[in-house]
Amino acid sequence: MEIDVFQHANNVVKKYIAYLTFLVILNIAVFIISRSYSILITGVYGIIYLIEAIMVSYIIKSILSGRVPKKETSKSLLFTDILCVSILAALIFLSYMAMSSMKMVSEPLIAFSTTIITLIVTGIASIKLEESLLDDLPYLGRRLGDHLRMLLIVSAFAAFGIIMNVLTIYWFEPAIAILIAIIIIREELYKINRTYKGIARPEEREAILELTKREVLEVPVIKDISDAWFSIFGYFAYGALKFNISPIVPEDEYPEIRKFILKRLIRTNPNVIAVDLSLDRLETDTIKIVVSIKDDNTIGSFDETSKFLLLNVSYPEIKITKNEVVEIEVAEYKIIPAQKARELALKKVEVLLTKDISDLARNELEGWFIKTYITKSNIAEEAVKEFLNSIKT
Amino acid sequence: MSDDVLIKVENLKKYFPVRRFIFSKDYVKAVDGVTFEIKKGETFGVVGESGSGKTTLGRVILRLIEPTDGHVYFEGEDIFKLKGKKLLEFRRKAQMVFQDPFSSLDPRMTIFQIIMEGPITHGMKIDDPEEFVVSLLRKVGLERVHLHRYPHEFSGGQKQRIAIARALSLNPEFIVLDEPTSALDVSVQAQILEMLRDFQREFKFTYMFISHDLSVVKYMSDRIAVVYLGQIVEITSSDELFERPLHPYTRILLSALPIPDPEITRKKKIKEEIVGEPPSPINPPLGCRFHTRCPYAMPKCRYKEPHMVEYEPKHYVACWLYEKD
């Protein structure tokens, strides 16, 4: 499923790149014809976003194919942002010079139409892009949409500047160019700050990990995380997580677990654009099994008993390494079967063996990815042996 | 649609846009996929806290607001497709009594004008308008002398009676009562509620009774729908809701409800611990909307939305405790 989410995101980013490329070429070409500085700077703005988008696409593709895009990616983004700020500073200087030259923009009609075309294209594209990412990666969609909307605003300014220029208020157009450049520089400085902080300080990366760990490791069959890292990239983050799964879980249930992890990860860390998520079956592990017992050796019905036999079973030896009886008392005002199941889940139980169980309790256990097996035998020892034999195979 | 069903609501949605940026909106998902039926002659209670969307639901059902998605069928017809005369006819048959008696009556119209406004708009032929309005006023416990007075001259309870008289003037079949007694004192509330029940018996009205006060809803309703953050979490008969509440939110509501009997309320049967505040309807939680406050929440609840299932006969609930995947 995550292949779909990020694949889809990449497709959308590619469309975005296409829109931007078109707009950049249009604006730069029209600058050459008309010498309109505000159109030039709009084009430069587009280039900045284009570079970011290409890098984002690169990151997503790498993660999807299991390769790790290095930290250098963030560093290169930092470098390009700083470069762009310098270029913009230079352009501000040039525009300032142009202000005093008192010239009309050449081919004002073409220049004006370009701004209008840019306006329309960015408007439509922003709506479509954001909509198509709304369900999966809404933050990415919103960012890209906002980028396009900034281009829209900037083009609107440019259009206004050109109209003023045609009405012989010549200095207005380069002045707008300077204004636009300042807007871009401000945004760039913010992005530079974020990327720098992301590289230099680990807090944010660690926060992502902590949040994910805390929630995901609540599930008993998800044993722990190994090989987890995240990188901050401008507005976004990407990384890889490897989870170790209890050997008791059949592989055909991995997709569902993966779906859970991914959805929660994206929800709690919305700036994540690509994650290499792998679930690894543990070769050696301790499996926690619980049996609902009526007394010492008889299996009881889950709903009616409050005594449980907790077993630690080593894998792959399939030997019982620990053995204790616990009482689960539940306040009578609770939905007792559900609460009992919940208490067991909090004890990190992975499998329940019982004589019978209500739907309620079973549903609660299932919600924790815990399996319930109805035993054939009434004797606890036998039932456990039977179950252990079945997992040996 | 079977004969005794008056209203059928199917996957009704109402989103209110909240402007964020040009061409970019967030949505307040006030009503997000609501499905239920109301039978002829019954009182269907809708209970929920603030932000649950129950008021919006009442308005969309009467087409006072256009929906974002979904259908509402009144006597078999899709009300959002009605036009012209048929729409007018629907509006006559489906009336509303609002929560705030202070703002639902036009302060610049006399009582006579307020009550006649409906019949005039619908072109009803009335031989003697004054007698007509007086008989309505008498029905709600007011007098002829009140005919040409203005709303500000009346108390809250009297204003609400006028609002009810106004609803009655069109001889409706279905009335949405949106918190009709929330702003009134206990004794006045009792009067109004009994009056509403008498009218229902006499004129065979169908009511949709919306309120946040579960005690009042229970008293008035045959069946109750519990709403949380734009979705219905449980529907069943009012007795069953109190005897066997299934959804954890319903249980919490019942636990929080102060019962006017100290012997009972201090030894409550259900005492679920109530945690947290209702989340924002702009960015509701992923999966089951209630999971952030649910004492039984499991990892599954955090990423998958449960569906409405008929767990017991005529008892519907949307919760992973009661639904198999």
Add this chain to the structure above:
Amino acid sequence: MSEEVDKILEVKNLDVRFYTYAGVVKAISNVSFYVKRGEVFCLVGETGCGKTVASRAMTRLISAPGKIEKGEVIYYRDGEKINLLELPEEELNKIRGFEIAYIFQDPSASLDPLYTTGYQVVESIVAHNDMSMKEAWKKAIDMLRLVLIPDPEARVKNYPHEMSGGMKQRIVISIALSNNPKVIIADEPTTNVDVTIQAQLLDLLRKLREKYGTTVILITHNMGVVAEMADRVAVMYAGKIIEVASVFEIFKNPAHPYTKGLLKAVPNPLIKIEKLVHIPGTVPNLVFPPPGCRFHTRCPYAKDICKAKEPPKVEINKEHYVYCWLYAEKEKKKEIVVKEAKS
């Protein structure tokens, strides 16, 4: 011979009038009751009964056109008896907000929108305590934690408009509690919040009462809240106290016809009710209140004496008082029987 009751506040013959264009409104007339130390005392009644006026009059919070005509409000502090109505303003200000704290219905009205909530708690702490700002901020965060506000370190920096109603009410409670008041007067504190938030707030008040032994005077019109919270209840009607009893007595053996009527009008969801019975008629005009018992115009048992003379206070059970001629008669009859037995 009655046992010594540990009173903390006692209202005697309190009379408050409002001088308005419509006339002189006799908001509360000859109101007397006492509140025991450490209990939850509920003042119940419908709109206009005078419960809010009475609660505010207790610390002279009545401003023009209102005037406290007569009466005493005795505050029992460390063996001393202080009449709050006769204290100089300076002294009263030291008690009001400090030893006797208020919580009102609308938290938005109690919180200044221009200052952060943390600042407002600190303000209250610093006003009554000799603390540095730093210490006060620390205490403010602790207070927020005490009232179960999640993430208090962040919340102290929030402005009131950034918080929900339930949160704001908790801030108000924490301000009220910041100086360890002996008495909290809460006027409809949960009327504007949802039922689940109401349950949390009431639970909080209960827990705080258990922990600190604070006396709570709770004003409400919700009989469910009364049943949930009260130790003793005083029912008011048309500016007069008409019945006082323990909460169990009030619900099990309501004596006054108004109390009975009120209870019959409340829908109890746990029992099968055929019909809600309402009290016919309307609340009387307090500019020209009816003579005698103010309830006689709506009372199904009204007799001639009720229309002429105001009923006396009758003790019908241990600490169960009612102001009604129905029981006064019995009292008189009892006296006659006793006299006859003696002679």
